[in-house]
Amino acid sequence: MVEEERMYAIEVENLVKKFGDFEAVKGVSFKVKKGEIFAFLGPNGAGKTTTVHILTTLLKPTSGKAVVAGYDVVEDAREVRKRIGIVFQDPSVDRDLTAYENMLVHGGVYGLKGRELKEKIEELLKFVELWEFRNKLVKFFSGGMQRRLEIARSLLHHPEVLFLDEPTLGLDPQTRAHVWSYIEAMKEEQEMTIFLTTHYMEEAEKLADRVAIIDHGRIIAEGTVEDLKKLVGSDVVYLKVENGAECFETDFGSCVVLPDGRIRIDVSNASKAIPRIFEAAEKRGVKILEITYHRPTLNDVFLHLTGREIRDEGGNLMKGVIRARMRR
Amino acid sequence: MRAFEIMVYRQVKRFLRARSRVAGMIINPLVWLAFFGIGWSNAFRDTSIFGGVDYLTYLSPGIFAMTVFNQSFVSGISVIWDREFGFLKEVLVAPASRKETIAGRIFGDSAVATIQGAIILSFTMLIAKINILGVIPALGVGFVLAVAFSSFGVSIAARMRSMEGFQMIMALVMLPLIFLSGAIYPIAFMPSWMKALALINPLTYAVEASRVLLTGVSGIFPLHQSLLILLILTAVMLYIAMVSFERSTVE
Numbered sequence: 001m002v003e004e005e006r007m008y009a010i011e012v013e014n015l016v017k018k019f020g021d022f023e024a025v026k027g028v029s030f031k032v033k034k035g036e037i038f039a040f041l042g043p044n045g046a047g048k049t050t051t052v053h054i055l056t057t058l059l060k061p062t063s064g065k066a067v068v069a070g071y072d073v074v075e076d077a078r079e080v081r082k083r084i085g086i087v088f089q090d091p092s093v094d095r096d097l098t099a100y101e102n103m104l105v106h107g108g109v110y111g112l113k114g115r116e117l118k119e120k121i122e123e124l125l126k127f128v129e130l131w132e133f134r135n136k137l138v139k140f141f142s143g144g145m146q147r148r149l150e151i152a153r154s155l156l157h158h159p160e161v162l163f164l165d166e167p168t169l170g171l172d173p174q175t176r177a178h179v180w181s182y183i184e185a186m187k188e189e190q191e192m193t194i195f196l197t198t199h200y201m202e203e204a205e206k207l208a209d210r211v212a213i214i215d216h217g218r219i220i221a222e223g224t225v226e227d228l229k230k231l232v233g234s235d236v237v238y239l240k241v242e243n244g245a246e247c248f249e250t251d252f253g254s255c256v257v258l259p260d261g262r263i264r265i266d267v268s269n270a271s272k273a274i275p276r277i278f279e280a281a282e283k284r285g286v287k288i289l290e291i292t293y294h295r296p297t298l299n300d301v302f303l304h305l306t307g308r309e310i311r312d313e314g315g316n317l318m319k320g321v322i323r324a325r326m327r328r
Numbered sequence: 329m330r331a332f333e334i335m336v337y338r339q340v341k342r343f344l345r346a347r348s349r350v351a352g353m354i355i356n357p358l359v360w361l362a363f364f365g366i367g368w369s370n371a372f373r374d375t376s377i378f379g380g381v382d383y384l385t386y387l388s389p390g391i392f393a394m395t396v397f398n399q400s401f402v403s404g405i406s407v408i409w410d411r412e413f414g415f416l417k418e419v420l421v422a423p424a425s426r427k428e429t430i431a432g433r434i435f436g437d438s439a440v441a442t443i444q445g446a447i448i449l450s451f452t453m454l455i456a457k458i459n460i461l462g463v464i465p466a467l468g469v470g471f472v473l474a475v476a477f478s479s480f481g482v483s484i485a486a487r488m489r490s491m492e493g494f495q496m497i498m499a500l501v502m503l504p505l506i507f508l509s510g511a512i513y514p515i516a517f518m519p520s521w522m523k524a525l526a527l528i529n530p531l532t533y534a535v536e537a538s539r540v541l542l543t544g545v546s547g548i549f550p551l552h553q554s555l556l557i558l559l560i561l562t563a564v565m566l567y568i569a570m571v572s573f574e575r576s577t578v579e
């Protein structure tokens with residue numbers, strides 16, 4: 001393929017991955033344009049990491065085709081590897097080495113050396129604000145510092161396509177915002193394509209040019225954040241009513257009863273719809289205790305599509321990470 | 329060659345960091361030397377069964393080989409930890425040749441194991457009758473031995489999916505191979521089934537060769553023959569490790 005003509009950094013067609021009988025990825029297809037941030041948003045176990053591992057040549061797909069940076073991930077794995085960088089979901093730093101040595105080893109594995117490597121390491125450690133800690137052993141780093149080191153490391157060989165698998169998993173909100181600012185700066189300065197997975201709605205909303213929502217191994221919606229929100233309607237109204245919650249006939253939009261007993265109605269314009277909702281309720285003798293509304297979030301989109309919320313299971317995952325470390 | 333070089337660097341750096349772990353690995357062979365060696369040395373009055381040297385001197389090259397063997401095998405198998413802690417994924421996703429990368433790790437580990445062997449050897453020289461001129465060549469033998477057994481460790485680790493079998497493998501490999509190597513008692517007096525096992529144990533040839541070099545006592549093979557067999561076995565084991573690692577995945 002001629003370089004100039006290639007519009008897409010990632011092209012995936014009908015990708016399937018089975019682990020024994022269990023199908024973790026059930027035929028996903030999508031394309032990521034060069035230079036954009038594309039997010040895979042989905043709950044735990046949706047198949048995000050599995051997809052990333054296939055795209056980064058660590059796992060072989062059961063069937064389907066994936067082309068990354070112009071090369072097939074199965075046939076031309078080596079060419080793909082030269083052009084990608086990745087920050088894994090689980091920590092992968094060398095805890096017995098310093099930050100600087102971690103960078104040095106990574107550079108070496110990618111064939112970099114000498115002055116060029118040293119300058120690049122300095123530039124990147126400064127970029128993630130770890131330069132003053134460069135000679136500290138990584139085992140004494142906080143989770144956020146380790147993450148930043150991993151981000152710096154993944155940029156060392158200047159990849160065309162960067163994969164970030166849950167880059168802010170388990171970080172506190174402040175550190176998370178910090179990492180987001182690096183990702184935004186990376187896109188600006190390095191002109192690379194970023195494929196990001198996350199189960200944090202705000203992360204996808206904040207960073208992604210386009211989002212694919214993935215659930216149980218399938219992409220259930222794809223588009224810009226705006227496109228996706230239009231699936232819900234423009235506003236979401238929540239009602240708390242006396243006695244059993246039940247969806248009453250409305251002509252506003254889709255209506256669901258949430259597990260917590262509230263009723264959710266998607267409307268195109270909340271300020272116009274609310275008086276009419278009161279009217280409709282009164283007609284049926286339903287007493288409204290509380291009414292709130294907000295602009296839809298990606299969580300509402302997910303709820304709308306699946307009837308479930310994207311649960312935040314970060315806490316549990318962190319336990320897994322800590323347990324893994326304790327075993328050493 | 330850059331990936332090879334940097335992996336040697338990584339393994340040596342990590343070793344220099346982990347001083348307490350190193351001390352732990354050295355205490356064990358010193359206990360063998362001091363208590364087992366000196367204890368039996370006084371009990372065995374007839375030195376003719378040990379080729380004319382006292383038992384402590386006879387045992388010393390065996391303990392040297394044992395040290396190198398233990399350390400290198402444990403390092404090789406610790407590739408499992410790399411899998412567990414993510415460094416393996418770092419390597420597998422890189423464009424560098426996997427064969428080259430793992431060979432670098434094996435040679436780095438072997439350098440580390442040889443350094444530990446040298447530390448033990450310098451203690452031995454204080455208490456046993458060691459031929460000084462044989463020390464450098466014996467360290468060479470130690471290095472080859474280390475390559476053999478870090479490779480063996482890597483080959484096993486590449487096939488293991490979890491830490492579960494770890495204890496069993498250690499129990500099956502470590503002590504039996506030491507007893508079956510002539511490190512502690514002469515192969516010549518073993519019953520024939522045991523002798524047969526000793527002859528397929530690569531450790532045997534390293535023990536024999538370093539004993540000739542360090543004490544002048546020869547066993548059942550001439551020096552050049554032990555060296556040749558050790559080199560061939562090591563090359564085969566290294567190759568198997570490189571191929572096993574190349575095929576390993578994160579699944």
Ligand SMILES: Nc1ncnc2c1ncn2[C@@H]1O[C@H](COP(=O)(O)OP(=O)(O)O)[C@@H](O)[C@H]1O
Binds near residue numbers: 050
């Ligand atoms: N090596 C494996 N063997 C068996 N099942 C696996 C393996 N890896 C992942 N899975 C399963 O595949 C599904 C998707 O996992 P994963 O891709 O890690 O999801 P996500 O990253 O979206 O949380 C999960 O149900 C998980 O348990």
Ligand SMILES: [Mg+2]
Binds near residue numbers: 048050165166
């Ligand atoms: Mg995941």
